[in-house]
Amino acid sequence: MNAITQQTATTGQIKQINRFGSDAIEKVLGELGLDNPGAQRVIEHGDEFAEAVRTAALASLKDLSVSDKFKDEEVDSKYGYLSGYTKPKGITEQTQILSQIFPGVGNALEKLAERAVPANAEGWFAIPKWQTIAPTYSEAVQKVLDAIKKSRNGKFYNYRDSQINEERLRQTAKTASVFQKLGNEQKDHDILVVAAQFGIRHRGRSVRRAREVFVTNEFGLGAFAIGIMILTHAERLQHYDDLWIDCAGDEFDDPGSGVRFDRAPCFRWSDGEVKFDTDWYGIASGNYGSASGFVPQE
Structure with missing residues (x-):
């Protein structure tokens, strides 16, 4: 698809993905059955919890949003910029x-x-x-x-x-x-x-x-x-x-x-x-x- 005409995700699509995420967390909380002290500890470590959710969501979104077409045409590579190039000159x-x-x-x-x-x-x-x-x-x-x-x-x-x-x-x-x-x-x-x-x-x-x-x-x-x-x-x-x-x-x-x-x-x-x-x-x-x-x- 052309990069000039390809559209970014719509507001509706973003809302739907957000809903999937919030529903999943709500389901996990129900299955886990946290007691009051446990829930409070999570709240006290809210930043860590948010970062863990963000990391997991980012990995999942990257994986699920990429086309599967020609997915078998990828191999591991350790080759890089050996000869000194790191970034472009001014x-x-x-x-x-x-x-x-x-x-x-x-x-x-x-x-x-x-x-x-x-x-x-x-x-x-x-x-x-x-x-x-x-x-x-x-x-x-x-x-x-x-x-x-x-x-x-x-x-x-x-x-x-x-x-x-x-x-x-x-x-x-x-x-x-x-x-x-x-x-x-x-x-x-x-x-x-x-x-x-x-x-x-x-x-x-x-x-x-x-x-x-x-x-x-x-x-x-x-x-x-x-x-x-x-x-x-x-x-x-x-x-x-x-x-x-x-x-x-x-x-x-x-x-x-x-x-x-x-x-x-x-x-x-x-x-x-x-x-x-x-x-x-x-x-x-x-x-x-x-x-x-x-x-x-x-």
């Missing part, structure tokens, strides 16, 4: 890096990064509108891949060389819609300020499972955005045991597949270099995690 530093790589690219509305970081995001990233880099999305992706190769002194390999074109690579409808919205909101600036996470939130999940469990304001990032993030944060991908990155915001069409656009791009590290490839979107691997962005909620 927006000013990121835009300075980008202006050196892509001369002529404009600026960003930097004050947006002063806002609170949305839940589940690691911070604010500077991501140019792809239209400022090239006439088509696939050409913009290719320019970013070329820039990564140059920044790594040639230590880069593209398994899809000569296959990055408009017929084979596209943004998902959801991701394209979100970036259009962000572009309209930040219309006088070439570089967008985007809240995002670099993959660890969805490590061990297949791309389509990650897409399925995105929260209301979350969307997948594609090869262009993630490539930009790698350019501004080279420390994110420098070791074989770094968490590799799935591009859940893109779709790739492999002519050899029986299903159109059933692959997604990915970045990984092996043999001392960054590598770009595509994989089937139903593969769950502990080595990978889908990077995603978040639309700030009012």
